Amino acid sequence: MNIVVLVKQVFDTEAKIVIGADGKIDDSNVTLIMNPYDENAMEEALLLKEKFGGEVIAVSVGAAKAQETLRTALAMGADRAVLVSDSAIQPASDDFAAAQALAKAVSELKPDIILTGRVAIDYGSKIAGRVAEILGIPHVNTITKLEVEGDNAVATREIDGGSEVIEVPLPAVFSAQKSLNNPRYPTVAGIMKAKKKELKTLTLADLGLDATVTGKMQIVGYSLPAGRKGGRVIPGEPAQAAAELARLLRAEAKII
Amino acid sequence: MAKGIWVFIEQSKGSIRKVSLELLSQGRKLADEKGEELAAVVLGQGVGALAGEAAKYGADKVFVADDAKLASYSTGAYTSVFAKLIRENEPNFVMIGNTAIGKDLAPRVATRAGVDVAIDCVAVEPDDANYVTLTRPIYAGKAFAKVVSSGARPVMATIRPNTFPVSEPVSRDAEVINAKVDVDPADLRTILKDLISQATGRPELTEANIIVSGGRGMKGPENYVILEELADCLGAAVGASRAAVDSGWREHKFQVGQTGKTVSPTLYIACGISGAIQHLAGMGSSKVIVAINKDPEANIFQVADYGIVGDLFQVVPALTEECKKLKA
Numbered sequence: 001m002n003i004v005v006l007v008k009q010v011f012d013t014e015a016k017i018v019i020g021a022d023g024k025i026d027d028s029n030v031t032l033i034m035n036p037y038d039e040n041a042m043e044e045a046l047l048l049k050e051k052f053g054g055e056v057i058a059v060s061v062g063a064a065k066a067q068e069t070l071r072t073a074l075a076m077g078a079d080r081a082v083l084v085s086d087s088a089i090q091p092a093s094d095d096f097a098a099a100q101a102l103a104k105a106v107s108e109l110k111p112d113i114i115l116t117g118r119v120a121i122d123y124g125s126k127i128a129g130r131v132a133e134i135l136g137i138p139h140v141n142t143i144t145k146l147e148v149e150g151d152n153a154v155a156t157r158e159i160d161g162g163s164e165v166i167e168v169p170l171p172a173v174f175s176a177q178k179s180l181n182n183p184r185y186p187t188v189a190g191i192m193k194a195k196k197k198e199l200k201t202l203t204l205a206d207l208g209l210d211a212t213v214t215g216k217m218q219i220v221g222y223s224l225p226a227g228r229k230g231g232r233v234i235p236g237e238p239a240q241a242a243a244e245l246a247r248l249l250r251a252e253a254k255i256i
Numbered sequence: 257m258a259k260g261i262w263v264f265i266e267q268s269k270g271s272i273r274k275v276s277l278e279l280l281s282q283g284r285k286l287a288d289e290k291g292e293e294l295a296a297v298v299l300g301q302g303v304g305a306l307a308g309e310a311a312k313y314g315a316d317k318v319f320v321a322d323d324a325k326l327a328s329y330s331t332g333a334y335t336s337v338f339a340k341l342i343r344e345n346e347p348n349f350v351m352i353g354n355t356a357i358g359k360d361l362a363p364r365v366a367t368r369a370g371v372d373v374a375i376d377c378v379a380v381e382p383d384d385a386n387y388v389t390l391t392r393p394i395y396a397g398k399a400f401a402k403v404v405s406s407g408a409r410p411v412m413a414t415i416r417p418n419t420f421p422v423s424e425p426v427s428r429d430a431e432v433i434n435a436k437v438d439v440d441p442a443d444l445r446t447i448l449k450d451l452i453s454q455a456t457g458r459p460e461l462t463e464a465n466i467i468v469s470g471g472r473g474m475k476g477p478e479n480y481v482i483l484e485e486l487a488d489c490l491g492a493a494v495g496a497s498r499a500a501v502d503s504g505w506r507e508h509k510f511q512v513g514q515t516g517k518t519v520s521p522t523l524y525i526a527c528g529i530s531g532a533i534q535h536l537a538g539m540g541s542s543k544v545i546v547a548i549n550k551d552p553e554a555n556i557f558q559v560a561d562y563g564i565v566g567d568l569f570q571v572v573p574a575l576t577e578e579c580k581k582l583k584a
């Protein structure tokens with residue numbers, strides 16, 4: 001079974017966002033990590049490989065330093081990795097281009113299953129659905145369980161107010177919710193082995209794409225949320241304070 | 257010639273969902289400013305009556321696709337019908353609610369139409385050169401990006417619920433256009449085998465007007481009942497911090513924060529939550545924040561409009577009593 005996992009390099013969740021003098025987001029003092037949900041996608045891929053055999057290939061679109069994240073995927077147990085890196089693609093934010101490039105890279109690997117994270121915690125651009133659409137295959141998002149039965153897979157996915165059990169023919173794209181599994185940590189041996197595994201870097205041209213897939217939407221400016229100021233602390237005994245809070249929420253904030 | 261502003265209509269139990277009314281209301285304003293038509297797009301079975309409702313909230317035109325294949329939402333059938341409508345009518349701008357369905361449908365439809373889509377927008381401004389400028393939160397709300405689509409049409413966006421107010425309904429007629437429904441068989445390969453309902457009777461976190469949220473200070477899963485009682489009085493959803501989720505007290509789907517849900521309710525009541533950066537990222541854009549925490553130094557007070565320093569096990573039930581008095 002061939003399994004492709006899409007992994008994105010993102011800012012650590014501790015990161016404070018700083019806008020630099022050039023008006024862009026400054027990434028110079030930021031720790032970069034694998035998007036947390038992509039760890040769940042990786043884990044599921046490795047579990048499937050342990051059960052059915054085959055190959056796990058990690059694929060990413062990003063800046064050159066996204067290689068580090070792919071090395072992490074290799075250290076977790078991926079067999080090889082592909083990075084699409086091209087100066088024409090705005091890293092992290094050109095979702096149209098990323099989806100096109102990912103779909104092209106993925107289709108060349110002829111996978112049975114494509115796993116992604118539920119959401120990328122930086123831009124969250126609904127990439128998996130787009131990749132599935134380009135490939136013309138089904139997508140099941142926010143999955144909490146995945147079982148492969150022959151040429152089909154049955155997945156449980158979270159929906160508003162419950163869950164659904166869905167059967168799809170393979171190949172298909174599945175996006176991992178956190179409760180799907182507990183991602184393994186790379187072992188020291190895994191990290192050593194990862195250094196020798198294949199990590200290919202491709203440009204758009206290598207994929208037979210050109211810059212017409214880039215910049216369909218452009219970011220024309222960044223801003224930070226208006227800083228909140230702590231408001232007022234309501235004094236008094238619990239019952240008193242609660243009464244005053246309720247009064248303020250009604251009279252001042254006009255909510256309840 | 258490309259024309260018009262479109263709103264995808266989501267429905268539940270025979271009426272239009274609030275988020276779609278919000279988009280119609282805003283779409284009406286934008287259409288007037290642009291001197292263009294506002295169209296509603298209704299897909300489903302037995303949904304003809306919704307056309308009249310869409311008109312009341314501003315639609316000049318309603319595309320209705322009424323078919324058994326559309327009775328309940330499916331990615332394939334809905335994408336097929338919606339993308340064909342776009343191809344045939346070439347609207348300028350398409351808005352879809354950033355709901356579970358919207359998030360599933362929009363990327364599919366946009367990709368099939370050959371355009372990009374801006375996800376989870378919180379502002380839409382008319383723009384002469386690019387039709388509209390869209391604002392979307394990034395890094396779970398730690399920053400915002402302004403986005404334009406300079407060339408391709410339609411511009412597509414999903415819009416976060418609670419972004420726009422719903423206008424007063426007015427009586428007006430809309431032209432109803434019955435859309436053809438021919439679904440590509442390739443779009444019908446997904447089989448729904450089972451539906452497990454865990455309906456709580458409470459609103460969805462991401463769409464709720466009020467959220468009562470509990471963290472590690474709740475001490476155990478059994479204590480959430482006091483938050484649920486407050487939530488029931490307020491008509492609120494119940495959220496949690498990651499510490500509460502990691503402790504196994506609440507399901508991950510109720511987690512608020514950078515690796516949970518990003519929410520922007522009118523009122524967020526944080527109980528026994530310290531206010532870590534990842535939590536604030538997910539709820540910092542709430543209109544009014546209330547913090548109940550026994551530690552006066554807790555970071556959550558830095559962002560709270562109203563704070564009570566005290567034991568939540570005393571304050572929360574007292575607040576529920578006050579709420580009941582107000583609602584009585």
Ligand SMILES: Cc1cc2nc3c(=O)[nH]c(=O)nc-3n(C[C@H](O)[C@H](O)[C@H](O)COP(=O)(O)OP(=O)(O)OC[C@H]3O[C@@H](n4cnc5c(N)ncnc54)[C@H](O)[C@@H]3O)c2cc1C
Nearest residue numbers: 471472473497498499513514515528530534535550551568
């Ligand atoms: C990769 C990563 C992703 C993360 N993503 C998220 C996320 O999405 N969402 C999230 O929430 N966190 C996230 N976190 C975790 C975050 O850093 C904090 O650990 C977490 O938010 C703390 O939860 P808490 O406030 O409930 O617990 P604590 O920080 O332990 O705070 C508990 C609070 O309860 C108060 N308290 C205790 N007893 C009472 C009482 N009787 N009455 C009143 N107050 C009381 C205490 O004073 C304290 O302030 C993430 C962390 C990492 C590393």
Ligand SMILES: Nc1ncnc2c1ncn2[C@@H]1O[C@H](COP(=O)(O)O)[C@@H](O)[C@H]1O
Nearest residue numbers: 006007061116117119120124125126127
């Ligand atoms: N640039 C990228 N490279 C690789 N995978 C990506 C990229 N962007 C998104 N993904 C995958 O798509 C998932 C969902 O991302 P998003 O749709 O942006 O929230 C992520 O968890 C990744 O698995």
